[in-house]
Amino acid sequence: MQSKTPKISEAVVRRLPIYLRYLQHLFDMNIRTVSSHELGQKLDMNPAQIRKDLAYFGEFGRKGIGYEVIYLIEKIKQILKLDRTIRVALVGAGHLGIAISNYNQYLKENLTITAIFDTDPKKVGTSIGAMNIYHLDELSAIVAKQEIEMGIITVPAFAAQEVVNKLVAAGVRTILNFAPVTLKVPANVHLRNADLTTELQSLAYYL
């Protein structure tokens, strides 16, 4: 991916897993090729938009034939760096953290939560499934040892900035934040705020 331009927007990147999921569904159905028109119909998107999104990364389709499903799956996995195991740290073993940890078995494509962190003495030293709960002070050591690359923040808002600072200091550069607060990170860190509100707001349209 050395050749990729810095112009690819987050909006494009966020659509790739949506394509991936549907392509995997097609693969499971033994469908070998798909056109951008068919993808567009199923995903409720403009076929031209789909072709343009994919063309950022290479020439994957052929005129009159479309995309070879298995080939496009492999390519999107490569683009998203999902062709290897990505280890994730979750910080905050409250209700949301436990819920997401329980969900770990449903995470696919080599994403896996390998360590949970908290500061509550009652939680530290216990485990959720196969995931141990460590003290937040151990974050840097465990991130290095387990080669963790991604962080999920599920602590209360007041604690979130301290946690993101520690994740960044430990070398984690991609972070998903569930705390309802705006966090500051250096420019080389990719932080995304998970936001239930926007999900519910866009649903309201259909009332």
Place this chain on the structure above:
Amino acid sequence: MQSKTPKISEAVVRRLPIYLRYLQHLFDMNIRTVSSHELGQKLDMNPAQIRKDLAYFGEFGRKGIGYEVIYLIEKIKQILKLDRTIRVALVGAGHLGIAISNYNQYLKENLTITAIFDTDPKKVGTSIGAMNIYHLDELSAIVAKQEIEMGIITVPAFAAQEVVNKLVAAGVRTILNFAPVTLKVPANVHLRNADLTTELQSLAYYL
């Protein structure tokens, strides 16, 4: 909104709350007008795409001036039907359900969870914040009484189809499902699956 065409894609609808959030930020900063170019820069989107999205709903901008922030906020709220209070039922008072209920205070724009449902006798009759936990058998009566229009499903996968059936039978037509399972609903029901996997997958791109 009687005049709206059925051609507006879910992708467009899902972008409206993103515009709304940034416009509200501009409003808080006392900024009165904004161009599609400025919106595009901030939101990492093509300005033409933003103009096209908004043009589905009306002529909100003026050439050379852009959009009046307060006017566009009001219009997007109207489009999303967020200009009135929308009551939400949450089914499943496990870790995720509790986490989302605790998050209720951060839900803005007149979205509010007013009732929680479960089948566990230890939970039914208790409350989370101001929200009572009712037995699932009371769903239909409470939905009618509280004029609930939206549902959130946070039960385990095996119980989700039964819950969505009950929500639909109670007259709820827009549902956000967190259970990791594909649910069947009638064509007049708008069901969205919340999917943490796609969020994490698109983040992996930035590793």
